[in-house]
Amino acid sequence: MPLELSDDQARLLTVLFPQLNCLRLEQIEDVGSGLRILVRTGTELVACHRCGTASSRVHDRYWRRLDDLACGGRPVEIQLEVRRFRCDAPCCPVATFAEQVPLRLVRALPDPPVGQILVLGVDDFAKRKGHAYASLLVDMDTHRLVDLLPDREADTFAHWLRAHPGAQVVCRDRAGAFAAGARQGAPEAIQVADRFYLWQSLGEAVEKTVIAHRADLHDPAPEPDPLPGPVHQEQGEPDPSCAQATDQTTEDVPKEMSDGFRDILGRERRLVIRHTERYEAVQALQAEGCSLAEIGRRLRLSRDAVRRFARATSLEEVLFKATHRASILDPFKPYLNQRWNDGATNATALHTELQTQGWAGDVQAVRRYLNQFRPADGRARAANTSRVRPTAPTAPAPPKPRRVVRWLMTRPDHLSSTDAIHLQRILERSPGLAATARHVRAFAQR
Incomplete structure (x- = not known):
């Protein structure tokens, strides 16, 4: 149980353990067979060991188990909380670094025995994303890290389970390798999915x-207002000449496609063409019996992209997700639409206007968005002044x-x-x- 210390007792403890002078004593616990001392460092700014830049941004914390000589005939275990900091120097090759403490020179205790684990959790983590992965094992009852495996293969996990029998429940992710490893190494264990x-x-x-x-x-769209125009008093019908003029005025104005697969001029978006080709290629190779890894190598696509195209139930599902992604430009689109309808079509000028409203993106994002309103050649047609410029949608998306x-x-x-x-x-x-x-x-x- 935790022991409360007075200031005099804390000073006496630093006399008995002089290596704790530079650390902050947090707590002493009587664990029956010995004493456990919890200590932390007290410095707020720590210098990066590569570039020397001081940082106060803590990235992570972890505990190190250290031992010392016996005190009063009882073993003493020192647990030190070590922090990892983020280096803010843009030119430094190190993203995070661990603080250095004198107790790193003290001999570390060996890892405690695993013992019997009834509910075992397993998950993978990236040592180098997209290239090298490992696995971690956790006791789900005590939330204690049990072991690390060098990879995420089924045979490795099965070998560990056979060496540590007794697991009754295996809590895993949706990966097939862990499922196969659990069936091989602990066939009697119940496999459950993690809540996450x-x-x-x-x-x-x-x-x-x-x-x-x-x-x-x-x-729901509001009811359209009736078109203004002269009406025949006897029959109450619109003037045919007015209707003909209206048709000629709006003849060249394309309608906006509501599905997002085409731009406002009716052209199929390049994004749609690219995703259609990839979806058809992935589906064809999958029908031939190729694995997802083989498909990725042939088409030079990432593992996540291949899985997304392979698991899609239809092409429409793929296209809808691709064309309806959130964008940092979304809050500014109503303003761009209104300015386009007012006649402001210069992307650079509109980009400058957006910057005064808090826009932090580049001009290319604005230009790409406005291109859907331009003619096929992407430029304004000064010679053809009779052609009506397409209007941008004014209704909220x-x-x-x-x-x-x-x-x-x-x-x-x-x-x-x-x-x-x-x-x-x-x-x-x-x-x-x-x-x-x-x-x-x-x-x-x-």
């Missing part, structure tokens, strides 16, 4: 549901599907008032999404 991955799987299912009901994300998913997956009392109102309007228009919201909340309360 259950929630992640639910989020993916909710996203597919939102995409299937994407038409309900749009606010519907929320992105992933934003709606975030609303559905967030506790109602944690939503802002604005988000709660938007979500409530969507649920009132969509019985399917309303049922989804009820299922999500019921699952979260279990």
Whole structure:
């Protein structure tokens, strides 16, 4: 149990253990067979050992178990909290560094024995993302790190389970390697999914549901006002000459495509063409029996991209996700649309205007967005003044599907008032999404 020390007792402890003079004593615990002393460093600024830049930004903490001589015939264990800091120097090759303390010279205790673990958790982590991975094992009852495995292969995990029998439950992610390793090394153990991955799987299912009901994300369009024009007093019908003039005026004005697959001029977006080609290529190779790794090598795609194209239920699902991603330009699009309709079509000038409103992006993002409103050659046609310039949409864009998913997956009392109102309007228009919201909340309360 923890022991409270007075100031005099703390000073006496530093006399008995002079190596603790430069550290801050936090607590002493009587663990029966000995004493455990918890200490931390007291410095707020630590210099990077590569460039010398002082930093106070703590990235992570971890404990080191150290031993010392016996005190009063009882063994003493010193647990030191070591911090990792972030180096803010832009030219420094080190992103994080650990603080250096004198107790690093003290001999470290060997790792405690694993013992019998009833509920074992396993997950992988990246040593070098995309290249090298390892696995960590955790005792889910005590939340104690048990061991590290050099890779995430099924044979490695199975060998560890056979060497440490007794696991009754294996809590894992959705990776097939851990499932196979658990079947080989602990066939009698029950395999369960970690809560994080259950929630992640639910989020993916909710996203597919939102995409299937994407038409309900749009606010209902108001009834159009009748076209002005002379009306025949006897018959109450519009003047045919006025209607003909209206048709000639709007003949060259393209309609905006609501699905996002084409730009405002009706041209198929390059993003759509690229994703269509990749989806068809991945599906064809998968039908031939190629593995995801082989498909990635042939098409030179990342593992996540291949998995995304392979798991998609349809091309429309892939295209919708690709064309409805959130963008940092989204808050400024209504202003750009209005300025375009006012006749301001110069991307550089509009970029300057956005900077006064807090825009921190580059001009290329503005130019790419405005290109969808330009003619096929991307330039204004000064010679053809009779051609009407396409108008940008002025109605507010519907929320992105992933934003709606975030609303559905967030506790109602944690939503802002604005988000709660938007979500409530969507649920009132969509019985399917309303049922989804009820299922999500019921699952979260279990």
